[in-house]
Amino acid sequence: MAGTTDKTMLDDLTDAERKALAQCRHAVLGVERPLRLDCGVDLGPYRVAYQTYGTLNVEKSNVVLICHALTMDQFVADQHPVTGNKGWGESIVGPGKVLDPAHYFIICANVLGGCMGTTGPLACDPATGQPWNLRFPVVTIADMVRAQVALLDHLGIPDLFCVIGGSMGGMQVLEWAASYPARVFSAVPIACAARHSAQNIAFHEVGRQAIMADPEWKGGDYRLHHTVPARGLAVARMTAHITYLSEQALQRKFGRALQDRNALGFGFDADFQVESYLRYQGSTFVDRFDANSYLYITRAMDYFDLADAHGGVLANAFKGTPTRFCLVSFTSDWLFPTRESREIVHALNAAAANVSFVEVESDKGHDAFLLEEPEMFRTLAGFLKGAASARGLKDVP
Amino acid sequence: MNSAIRVDLQLIADMVDPATRALDVGCGDGSLLAYLVDFKRVDARGMELSQAGVNACVANGLSVIQGDADADLRDYPDDAFDYVILSQTLQATREPREVLRQMLRVGKRAIVSFPNFAHWQIRLRLVFGGRMPETPSLPFKWYDTPNIHLCSIDDFRALCADMGVRVERAIVLDRTSKPINLPPLLANLLGEQAVFMLRRD
Numbered sequence: 193m194a195g196t197t198d199k200t201m202l203d204d205l206t207d208a209e210r211k212a213l214a215q216c217r218h219a220v221l222g223v224e225r226p227l228r229l230d231c232g233v234d235l236g237p238y239r240v241a242y243q244t245y246g247t248l249n250v251e252k253s254n255v256v257l258i259c260h261a262l263t264m265d266q267f268v269a270d271q272h273p274v275t276g277n278k279g280w281g282e283s284i285v286g287p288g289k290v291l292d293p294a295h296y297f298i299i300c301a302n303v304l305g306g307c308m309g310t311t312g313p314l315a316c317d318p319a320t321g322q323p324w325n326l327r328f329p330v331v332t333i334a335d336m337v338r339a340q341v342a343l344l345d346h347l348g349i350p351d352l353f354c355v356i357g358g359s360m361g362g363m364q365v366l367e368w369a370a371s372y373p374a375r376v377f378s379a380v381p382i383a384c385a386a387r388h389s390a391q392n393i394a395f396h397e398v399g400r401q402a403i404m405a406d407p408e409w410k411g412g413d414y415r416l417h418h419t420v421p422a423r424g425l426a427v428a429r430m431t432a433h434i435t436y437l438s439e440q441a442l443q444r445k446f447g448r449a450l451q452d453r454n455a456l457g458f459g460f461d462a463d464f465q466v467e468s469y470l471r472y473q474g475s476t477f478v479d480r481f482d483a484n485s486y487l488y489i490t491r492a493m494d495y496f497d498l499a500d501a502h503g504g505v506l507a508n509a510f511k512g513t514p515t516r517f518c519l520v521s522f523t524s525d526w527l528f529p530t531r532e533s534r535e536i537v538h539a540l541n542a543a544a545a546n547v548s549f550v551e552v553e554s555d556k557g558h559d560a561f562l563l564e565e566p567e568m569f570r571t572l573a574g575f576l577k578g579a580a581s582a583r584g585l586k587d588v589p
Numbered sequence: 590m591n592s593a594i595r596v597d598l599q600l601i602a603d604m605v606d607p608a609t610r611a612l613d614v615g616c617g618d619g620s621l622l623a624y625l626v627d628f629k630r631v632d633a634r635g636m637e638l639s640q641a642g643v644n645a646c647v648a649n650g651l652s653v654i655q656g657d658a659d660a661d662l663r664d665y666p667d668d669a670f671d672y673v674i675l676s677q678t679l680q681a682t683r684e685p686r687e688v689l690r691q692m693l694r695v696g697k698r699a700i701v702s703f704p705n706f707a708h709w710q711i712r713l714r715l716v717f718g719g720r721m722p723e724t725p726s727l728p729f730k731w732y733d734t735p736n737i738h739l740c741s742i743d744d745f746r747a748l749c750a751d752m753g754v755r756v757e758r759a760i761v762l763d764r765t766s767k768p769i770n771l772p773p774l775l776a777n778l779l780g781e782q783a784v785f786m787l788r789r790d
Contacts, residue, residue: 518647537654541664546632548647549654551640570648578650 201239203315204323204415208480211273212308216243216266221342227304229338230495233329237318240343241309242266242301245285246293248349254585255349256291257340258300259357259364261562262489263429263481265308266300274480283564290572295580295588296353303364304339305331305489307482313412314482325484326412333360333496337367344375351375353583354576358382358561359528360489363496366536369517370498370509378516378579380572383525383561385532386506386539387497392527395435396490399428403483412484425483426474433473438524438557442466499539506535507542516582517547518575520561520568527558548575592628594620596766600784601674601700604758605631609671612636612696614658615678619646626651634670636661659683662691670696677782679703680736686748693754693789702784705761707741707777725764726781742777749787758786 201220205213218241221227226236243266248255258268258281267273268281281300285291291298302310305328313328344352355368355376362384369379388396403409406424410417434442446466450456453463462468499506517540521533530551540547550571554560561568580588594602598621605611607629616622616635619642625631635653637643646653654661658675659682673696675688680703682688692699704726705711714722721731729736740748742761749756761780763769771779 516652538661538664541654541661542666544666544669546634546652547654548652550644550647551655552644553640567644571644574648574650578652581650 238311259361307485402427506539
């Protein structure tokens with residue numbers, strides 16, 4: 193399939209994409225019927241790169257779709273093809289974990305607009321044969337979900353036992369539940385919101401401006417010029433990274449401790465450990481993420497407003513929903529604070545939906561959703577157990 | 590599956606028809622919810638004030654959210670449930686009358702259990718002891734009790750009459766949580782708690 197694909201897609205793949213595609217599956221979709229995006233553009237053909245764990249049962253009733261966050265990808269539980277790090281979701285997916293491949297068929301697809309194999313601004317416009325770059329249409333959370341729906345159709349999977357995700361992944365979960373209720377048996381939106389707040393849009397804008405202010409960005413055509421807007425992308429990552437942590441966690445981890453020195457340097461090197469840490473976070477991010485992709489994906493989050501898409505009333509998005517919901521938030525998350533999850537719960541109550549909601553005590557900030565949080569694992573295990581029993585899923589303990 | 594639950598909860602469970610929809614407001618550790626789900630195939634949801642209680646319920650596979658009777662019943666649409674249950678919580682709400690009204694809006698029926706503040710022991714303690722009563726079912730000091738709207742069985746009946754709510758069933762329990770069958774005057778004296786099933790008239 194890969195051979196025909198490459199011809200169809202006319203891509204000039206990056207190293208990261210090549211490595212990613214070598215380590216996961218992909219589907220070329222939208223050849224006959226392009227994807228109608230929210231912006232009005234018809235996109236096709238397009239590629240969706242995805243990873244699977246476990247086996248599809250005969251009834252096709254054990255499918256779990258994981259929706260990944262802004263800078264994550266489809267490599268939930270295996271070694272990352274670019275960084276070599278372990279999968280971002282290994283605390284939750286694996287033998288004996290909450291999502292055990294022995295019971296579930298787990299799918300995670302790189303989002304539309306991404307840079308790990310799914311079509312995004314790095315790809316070529318089939319009309320011109322030239323890289324899209326900033327001419328790539330602006331995609332939305334709903335568009336990302338449409339691409340996932342097309343992938344499931346392609347795989348012959350009628351519905352999902354569970355769709356789960358944190359942060360931007362949670363937004364996709366909400367979009368799934370609102371737009372395809374009959375295909376979602378249970379939904380787990382974690383640490384997210386039904387719309388991106390002004391503060392969050394503001395932080396994203398700082399990140400985008402940092403990228404676009406980098407002279408190496410070249411109006412988005414940096415690959416043509418063989419440059420990389422590394423400094424801009426690193427600054428964007430540094431800013432964003434602060435929002436993922438809590439003040440308390442930063443203080444506990446670093447305080448005012450100095451980096452490799454005993455006294456202040458009276459200069460602008462990284463005197464403090466926290467500076468050194470952020471610089472490291474920024475520089476390693478550049479190796480695995482694409483700057484234009486970062487622009488597009490942050491934009492998709494900014495545009496997300498589920499109530500707005502349903503006449504201004506969030507409850508309308510869930511009217512008559514048959515889906516079982518479980519929401520999780522974290523006490524120290526100031527990027528997607530508990531009140532945002534509570535708003536979704538209120539809307540679900542107004543729709544008389546079956547909903548559980550747990551706020552987990554944690555001082556790790558937004559990042560808590562990716563970390564070892566036993567309380568979250570207990571919540572998810574209990575919820576999935578209840579849902580599996582309601583679904584009549586055999587073999588799930 | 591645990592088939593043994595507190596006697597007063599069992600009485601409530603017995604009032605709920607199988608395969609219906611129920612909301613348990615103030616569901617605590619979820620034992621009534623679990624019983625309704627496991628033994629009566631009820632689509633049962635819970636609401637609980639304490640986050641620790643909520644987390645424990647959800648970890649046991651129950652559908653529970655954090656919330657309280659005063660603030661959060663408002664969200665639900667009319668007739669969302671066959672039963673809305675409030676066990677041993679009415680006396681701790683800020684606006685019991687409004688809570689009852691909301692319960693009967695959201696549910697076709699409401700099941701309410703509460704301690705009887707006119708029980709003879711309580712009367713004796715106040716009349717002869719001259720102090721605010723503390724009993725096994727009301728074990729708090731006056732200054733730290735969550736029970737801010739205590740009532741007697743007769744008070745509750747009067748409220749139902751005033752609200753035009755029909756009492757479908759009323760069970761009065763003695764100190765061992767055994768149902769007792771007595772005329773109203775005696776029930777209000779000897780009953781330690783009561784369970785009412787109400788519906789809109």
